[in-house]
Amino acid sequence: MSSETKINSRDSGGKTIVDIETQNVDFRNCEAIKSSVAGFVSQGQKNILLNLSKVNFMDSSGLGVILFCKRACDEAGGSFGAFGLQNYVNNLVNLTNLNKTIDIYNNESEAVC
Template sequence: MKFAVDKHEKYILVKLNESKLNSLVTPQLKSELILMNTEGQRNIILDLSQVKFADSSGLSSLLVGHRLCKNAGGVFILSGLCDAVARLITISQLDNVLSIVSGTEEAIDLIFSEEIEKDLKKEAK
């Protein structure tokens, strides 16, 4: 699996450099997401702008990322979806579960607003 990782203080950006998100790619993607989570990363942005096709195993890996981040008190955000992948997510009714934005800048803004909200809730207690 080809991918690039860009670590920041509040989040990690993973750019998947594959054209297909299928059963050949997803085992390694799931392993990477689990590893990032165990290393303390709770906010993950997955840039899928290079992905042109996804299947059910690909959707499964996205749900793993979502669950890991949610359980850690963070967010898992998908960005750069092509029409085919977005359609598959919608048909599977996962658009109500997964956080999807158009680009990485929007994803970063979302993470920072979530973090500010968490900090404000802590201060209010």
């Protein structure tokens, strides 16, 4: 795991918020994020919201992380969404039509409703 990647989790409204505390989600840290989310799901935390408000850049590995999280939550009978997408990440998600597969919210309060 990259020393600059911090992943924190907290509970809000019965959902697990996973705060990605890094500016880039790419090949260097995608496995660490996947591993963290897989751990939460295996512990029964199957309703996950990814907080991407600090992420300014994402490559194809980052898109893979989002798809992995969605699949893990779906397979556990839970739900998955993301919020706080910055311009670059939001454009990437829209360009790849990932926004049609994943629930995307503007902010945390909208996401936990």
